[in-house]
Amino acid sequence: ETESTSFRIGFSQAMTTDNWRKQMNRSMQVEASLHPGLQLEIKDAQNDVQRQIEQIESLIEQGVDVLIVSPIQSQPITPVIEKAMNTGIPTIVIDRKIEGSNYTSYIGADNVEIGKNAANFILSHSNGEIEVVEITGLKGSSPAYERSEGFASVIQNANEVKLASQIRGDWEKASVKKQLENILDSIKTPDFIFAHNDRMALGAWEVARSRNLEDDIKIIGVDGLFGPSGGIQLVKEGLLTATILYPTGGGEAIKLADRILSGENVPKNNILSTVIIDSVNVDIMQNQFNRINQQQYDIEKQQEIIGQQLATYRSQSILIKVMIGL
Numbered sequence: 610e611t612e613s614t615s616f617r618i619g620f621s622q623a624m625t626t627d628n629w630r631k632q633m634n635r636s637m638q639v640e641a642s643l644h645p646g647l648q649l650e651i652k653d654a655q656n657d658v659q660r661q662i663e664q665i666e667s668l669i670e671q672g673v674d675v676l677i678v679s680p681i682q683s684q685p686i687t688p689v690i691e692k693a694m695n696t697g698i699p700t701i702v703i704d705r706k707i708e709g710s711n712y713t714s715y716i717g718a719d720n721v722e723i724g725k726n727a728a729n730f731i732l733s734h735s736n737g738e739i740e741v742v743e744i745t746g747l748k749g750s751s752p753a754y755e756r757s758e759g760f761a762s763v764i765q766n767a768n769e770v771k772l773a774s775q776i777r778g779d780w781e782k783a784s785v786k787k788q789l790e791n792i793l794d795s796i797k798t799p800d801f802i803f804a805h806n807d808r809m810a811l812g813a814w815e816v817a818r819s820r821n822l823e824d825d826i827k828i829i830g831v832d833g834l835f836g837p838s839g840g841i842q843l844v845k846e847g848l849l850t851a852t853i854l855y856p857t858g859g860g861e862a863i864k865l866a867d868r869i870l871s872g873e874n875v876p877k878n879n880i881l882s883t884v885i886i887d888s889v890n891v892d893i894m895q896n897q898f899n900r901i902n903q904q905q906y907d908i909e910k911q912q913e914i915i916g917q918q919l920a921t922y923r924s925q926s927i928l929i930k931v932m933i934g935l
């Protein structure tokens with residue numbers, strides 16, 4: 610048997626409780642399975658910064674050939690990535706950023722642009738004075754501060770729009786309820802809510818619904834996941850007025866790792882494109898994702914079959930060796 614060169618990619622994932630991150634892992638695994646020389650190991654930090662640091666340290670110690678990290682928060686994860694870089698491990702940062710520029714490559718959509726898109730959508734779908742509430746993601750995680758920055762940069766210049774209140778969420782639905790209840794008790798019903806992701810947007814809708822305000826408040830989220838209770842479905846059902854696609858970049862990150870391993874010089878910033886999904890294009894988007902999803906599923910099925918055939922082949926060849934006395 611000949612040994613083919615194989616490379617090890619270690620991925621430190623912030624957490625895997627939500628479908629967006631499950632999809633990111635899945636698309637990495639599918640892409641990795643298409644490169645026979647690549648082995649992918651995923652470590653789940655379970656949204657615990659200390660655990661993420663330790664897991665990255667252990668990947669450094671194992672001497673992975675490429676490290677991929679989706680940092681929970683920017684600042685606390687910066688030093689350990691610096692450590693990986695100093696050890697000579699090329700490091701790809703995905704989705705959430707670190708501080709500074711001591712990494713090999715970043716991949717993800719432009720979150721400032723996402724914030725701007727949300728604000729421009731609101732501007733183009735309203736006339737007269739309007740009030741908005743913003744629900745942010747976890748403090749210190751870059752998509753949260755970048756989405757806010759982009760959103761504010763447009764709102765500040767629009768006299769007709771007032772940011773009535775800002776709620777600090779943590780990316781999860783549970784962080785929204787109580788705070789939004791309090792705000793709806795204290796201010797006039799807002800025209801729009803911009804939540805930094807679809808999970809929190811759904812939380813906002815549930816609060817609005819419990820007060821029979823679901824037709825009065827238009828809610829915009831981010832992610833635009835395909836599948837049951839994903840953003841696309843929520844737009845289709847009219848719970849969300851719009852969602853902004855935030856591609857996970859999982860497959861692209863593995864492709865990037867593969868290029869680095871082939872000795873290619875890769876761009877420092879790899880920006881994935883985003884798009885607003887509303888009632889106008891939701892069906893087209895759903896069809897597209899249906900096809901992509903079917904392809905992923907087919908690839909997974911084929912990999913499974915190949916795996917079974919390999920296992921059969923191995924056991925048969927052992928049997929033959931035994932029979933012919935090797």
Ligand code: FRU
Pocket residue numbers: 627629630704705746750752780805806807808831832855
């Ligand atoms: C998934 C998630 C997404 C959000 C992204 C930001 O864990 O919360 O909903 O867009 O992380 O990094």
